[in-house]
Amino acid sequence: MMKNLFVACSLLLASTVFAQQKDMAAKYASVITPAALKEKLTVIASAGMEGRETATSGQKKAAAYIENYFKKIGLQPGTPNGYQLQYPVYQDSLIAASLSINDNAAEMYQDFTLSPAFLAEGNWHVQDVVFASYGLSDSANNNFDGLNVTNKWVMVIDGTPADIDSTEAAKTYANMRANRMKPSNIRNKNIKGLLIIKRAFPEPAAASLKGAMYMDKKANSVPVIYISLQMAASILQQPLNNFKDLKTVIRGIYPTSFSFNEQKTTLNLNSSNVIGVLPGTDKKNQYVFVTAHYDHLGKKGNTIWYGADDDGSGTTSVLQIATAFAKAAKDGHPPRRTMVFMTVSGEEKGLWGSDYYTDHPLFSLDSTSVDLNIDMVGRIDPGYKGDSLNYVYTIGEDKLSSDLLPISDSINKRYNNMELDRRFNDPKDPNRFYYRSDHFNFAKHGVPVIFYFNGVHADYHQPSDTVDKINFNLMAKRGKLIFYTAWAMANRDNMMKRDIPLK
Ligand SMILES: [Zn+2]
DSSP, X not given: OHHHHHHHHHHHHHHHHHHHHHHHHHHHHTTOOHHHHHHHHHHHTSGGGTTOBTTSHHHHHHXXXXXHHHHHTTOEESBTTBSEEEEEEEEEEEEEEEEEETTEEOOBTTTEEEXXXXXXXXXXXXXXXXXXXXXXXXXXXXEETTEEOTTOEEEEESSOHHHHOTTSOHHHHHHHHHHHTOHHHHHHTTOSEEEEEOSOOSOOOOSOOEEEEESXXXXXXXXXXXXXXXXXXXXXXXXXXXXXXXXXXOSEEEEEEEEEEEEEEEEXXXXXXXXXXXXXXXXXXXXXXXXXXXXXXXXXXXXXXXXXXXXXXXXXXXXXXXXXXXHHHHTTOOOSEEEEEEEESOHHHXXXXXXXXXXXXXXXXXXXXXXXXXXXXXXXXXXXXXXXXSEEEEXXXXXXXXXXXXXXXXXXXIIIOOEEEOGGGOTTOTTOGGGSSTHHHHHHTTOOEEEEEOOOOTTTTSTTOOGGGOOHHHHHHHXXXXXXXXXXXXXXXXXXXXXXXXX
């Protein structure tokens, strides 16, 4: 009797508390308006921000804007040195390069060129080379085309077999080739150098060769040289008259004699993640992250990649969700867990900012309950089959924590009633979106994540990704859903449990 009465009382009490919480959350969600989002995104995706490329002045302007905003709404700085967590970025320029084969000097741009993504430094005298055909590899094995390439110079054919023989599956090979050329893949194979046989020689000579930016210094220690068919013939000591002849070259190790010298200078640049914190109360040593990337693709000449959807929309959503939490805290309703609002850079370069943060965390990753990551929430997937004005793709709720999906669903049902479309959780989905934004670096370290995403569209990674194409009503709906979810996760009794191993 007593027990039942107690249960009935607590149920009554719980539902009253819940109703108050609901009203309270709804009160603060109301600051996430289309107008407020538009006002901020119009600044973030403006020409003045120059496309926000990592380690450029445009990125730094965007960082300053976000920092000032966090300050203005009363968030605390996320690092001991302020709101910006700086991380190093490098960029090489070539000073000189020379290649000679059997003591005959080759001419740069006539016979060989260098990949700007892989400028190295050193002196190499090479006695043998592994010819590995297209150098196709599955990432599981440390080889190219089944050959042992450890500590070897490797020669591969540029492109895919389909370039020569159109009957072969061009797409598969293109994907495998993309995998081959990733700096991490080249580095992980522990090869000494890579020669890529390319058709287009001679090339127009460039006044200077500036390398692509990179974050990992080890990535740029392996020289990557494009060579002409004639150079390949000299190195392999085989007659090769046209590209088709490469098909007849047997894969394997070849004695040779060539020397290569490369000198470069390295610029030390930097970029940052901007972090604003709203301290929690009784669970302040646990954290709920809301993240988005504020960098984009920058500009070339007069062309600017505005990145309004990618990911100005996510950045703006983080600012507005932070506004809602900060307002609640000012009114005496701070979150139980500490809220960490982090906008990162380097995403478009390869998830650098989130990689740096999760390798140098400022708040314990073990005590980080969840990362809600927002990347592209202002547009509509033209291929969307359901109610295109009321959906968002959610990715990752089936991984790491069995808490994510039911909470996400119940919050959505209670407040929003959007279509939460989970098609991209299918492990067979070739887009692999789960691996393609910043939440993945949290997931890698065991932190449960939800990734909010509108899908791709014709303006994706084009200069035409502009503010006028954003649907602010839909963006506000999505922003509110994420706010309610963050609110629930910040205030519930337990952290997201971690009961599903990362595959
Ligand atoms: Zn992007």
